[in-house]
Amino acid sequence: MMDRIPILRMGQFLLVTIQVDMHDRLALALQDDLTTKISETGATGVLIDISSLEIVDSFIGRMVANISAMSKILDAQTVIVGMQPAVAITLVELGLSLPGVRTALDVERGMALLQNPRVNMTSYAQAGDEENFDDSDNQN
Amino acid sequence: MNNDLKARIASLLEEQQEMLLSEWAQELQAQGRQQGAISDKDLKQQCKEFLTLFRDAVQGEEGGKGENLRNMLGNLARSRAENGFTPTETATFVFSFKKPLYTVLHKEFSKDSNTLIEVIWGVNQSLDRLGLYTTEVTQSAREEVIRRQQQDMLELSTPVVSLAEGILALPLIGTLDSARTQVVMESLLQTIVTTGSTVAIIDITGVPTVDTLVAQHLLKTVTAARLMGADCIISGIRPQIAQTIVHLGVELGNVITKATLASAFKIALDMQGMKISRVAPVGAMTSKA
Amino acid sequence: MPRLATKKILTTVIIKTETLPVMAEHDVVKARQMVRQWASEIGLSLVDQTKIITAASELARNMVIYGGGGTMEIQSLEQYGRRGVKLVFEDKGPGIADITQALKDGFTTGSGMGLGLGGAKRLSNEFEIESTPGQGTRIMIARWK
Numbered sequence: 001m002m003d004r005i006p007i008l009r010m011g012q013f014l015l016v017t018i019q020v021d022m023h024d025r026l027a028l029a030l031q032d033d034l035t036t037k038i039s040e041t042g043a044t045g046v047l048i049d050i051s052s053l054e055i056v057d058s059f060i061g062r063m064v065a066n067i068s069a070m071s072k073i074l075d076a077q078t079v080i081v082g083m084q085p086a087v088a089i090t091l092v093e094l095g096l097s098l099p100g101v102r103t104a105l106d107v108e109r110g111m112a113l114l115q116n117p118r119v120n121m122t123s124y125a126q127a128g129d130e131e132n133f134d135d136s137d138n139q140n
Numbered sequence: 141m142n143n144d145l146k147a148r149i150a151s152l153l154e155e156q157q158e159m160l161l162s163e164w165a166q167e168l169q170a171q172g173r174q175q176g177a178i179s180d181k182d183l184k185q186q187c188k189e190f191l192t193l194f195r196d197a198v199q200g201e202e203g204g205k206g207e208n209l210r211n212m213l214g215n216l217a218r219s220r221a222e223n224g225f226t227p228t229e230t231a232t233f234v235f236s237f238k239k240p241l242y243t244v245l246h247k248e249f250s251k252d253s254n255t256l257i258e259v260i261w262g263v264n265q266s267l268d269r270l271g272l273y274t275t276e277v278t279q280s281a282r283e284e285v286i287r288r289q290q291q292d293m294l295e296l297s298t299p300v301v302s303l304a305e306g307i308l309a310l311p312l313i314g315t316l317d318s319a320r321t322q323v324v325m326e327s328l329l330q331t332i333v334t335t336g337s338t339v340a341i342i343d344i345t346g347v348p349t350v351d352t353l354v355a356q357h358l359l360k361t362v363t364a365a366r367l368m369g370a371d372c373i374i375s376g377i378r379p380q381i382a383q384t385i386v387h388l389g390v391e392l393g394n395v396i397t398k399a400t401l402a403s404a405f406k407i408a409l410d411m412q413g414m415k416i417s418r419v420a421p422v423g424a425m426t427s428k429a
Numbered sequence: 430m431p432r433l434a435t436k437k438i439l440t441t442v443i444i445k446t447e448t449l450p451v452m453a454e455h456d457v458v459k460a461r462q463m464v465r466q467w468a469s470e471i472g473l474s475l476v477d478q479t480k481i482i483t484a485a486s487e488l489a490r491n492m493v494i495y496g497g498g499g500t501m502e503i504q505s506l507e508q509y510g511r512r513g514v515k516l517v518f519e520d521k522g523p524g525i526a527d528i529t530q531a532l533k534d535g536f537t538t539g540s541g542m543g544l545g546l547g548g549a550k551r552l553s554n555e556f557e558i559e560s561t562p563g564q565g566t567r568i569m570i571a572r573w574k
Binding site: 021022023024025054055056057058059084085086087089090093094095096 | 454455457458461462465475476478479480482483486487490534545547548551552
């Protein structure tokens with residue numbers, strides 16, 4: 001009766017590619033399906049590719065934030081990949097910065113992020129303030 | 141003016157064409173050197189065209205609206221505006237036609253002063269309108285030029301450069317306003333996508349002041365980049381700017397900030413798992429040889 | 430050649446107008462698609478298109494959820510030599526009692542994030558709202574090239 005967004009399983013991860021202009025019920029259905037699937041499969045990561053989405057409004061933004069928070073409770077990391085620049089600018093202007101949602105440029109990088117969780121960004125802020133480049137290597 | 145009178149003026153314009161043109165040319169010469177450059181040949185051509193179309197308009201052809209005449213003047217004004225003529229100079233082109241025309245009209249209607257006044261008044265009104273029309277067109281042509289230049293400047297002033305694989309830099313120079321920030325933001329985010337870069341350094345060494353609005357714009361850019369999956373570092377923060385940011389109470393959150401572009405670059409390399417190291421200077425060796 | 434219609438510069442010229450009923454959820458999608466098409470027709474940049482579509486999406490959804498459905502009038506027009514899209518959302522719902530409050534981020538009477546109205550305002554160049562409790566709400570937004 002109602003179309004659903006397919007969820008692919010790739011080993012430990014679940015992959016969702018959103019390619020249609022989503023109406024709200026479809027978004028809610030995805031939220032249900034994903035959480036069910038995570039607990040069924042014991043997936044450790046969820047990758048949502050939104051590179052074909054032309055807009056993300058507050059409803060879809062909320063869904064993305066919810067999925068991310070829910071999967072965290074189910075012990076899975078969520079990465080949103082491929083957000084278009086125009087969409088990102090609009091979301092920021094809308095007032096939605098999705099804190100706590102991890103992002104990556106594309107599926108490949110998102111996958112790498114899930115496999116190899118990166119050092120927390122803020123650690124970079126404190127480290128390495130020396131002005132000179134490290135020149136100790138290649139000398140011995 | 142009745143149609144007979146109009147026909148009379150039209151035929152007069154036809155008969156006296158040569159005389160009118162040469163008088164008009166002298167009149168234009170007498171106005172002195174113009175700022176904008178135009179060759180005598182072109183000017184003659186324009187005068188002739190104007191005269192022909194003016195006659196058509198007087199005769200009431202094409203419904204007496206003089207649409208062709210206005211178009212011709214519009215094009216003339218536009219091309220003159222682009223060649224640096226002032227609005228006055230362009231309008232003078234039309235106004236200087238008055239004297240030769242009135243001389244001719246005066247000769248023709250000298251016996252009937254009432255008709256003369258009527259004719260002169262009518263002609264005067266339409267020439268004034270045409271003159272003002274050229275001013276209007278000149279003005280909007282100039283505004284068009286200004287708009288285009290502003291646009292060009294916006295594009296010129298925001299180069300996004302690639303520093304290393306996956307690392308972009310955006311050296312900002314000059315004051316940031318909303319319009320410019322939007323262009324900056326868009327071109328940075330677009331370049332992030334096309335180059336697949338994951339780190340962008342926004343260097344504000346060349347930005348004279350940072351107020352609340354500018355700081356907010358910067359933060360928005362950083363947030364938008366993060367939503368796409370790229371990290372931003374803000375570098376080139378001078379002591380005064382650090383002070384203003386704190387005084388203004390702007391919350392930079394967990395945005396990475398660095399004093400210099402060099403230290404930002406180092407962090408960016410770290411994030412990419414790259415490093416710069418010193419090796420034997422190859423260039424120096426070969427030049428000695 | 431640049432258009433330099435001296436008389437038109439001072440007036441607003443409506444290029445076209447259409448009205449779309451927005452009664453249910455799938456109409457929100459329809460409204461978005463329509464706004465996209467019209468916005469790209471008049472040559473809005475991709476970012477500006479996305480902004481006005483997102484604003485339209487927020488307002489259309491608000492209308493369905495809180496206003497019991499209504500209409501979206503879409504207009505492409507030219508003013509001061511610039512082209513733009515204007516959208517008017519009108520419903521006969523319960524109306525908004527405190528508009529200032531409703532425009533604040535985080536304010537919601539429903540289950541949303543409460544970014545709808547304020548967000549739509551930020552995403553538009555022009556924003557007007559009229560509402561009478563018990564009679565309905567009318568919101569106009571416009572985005573210029």
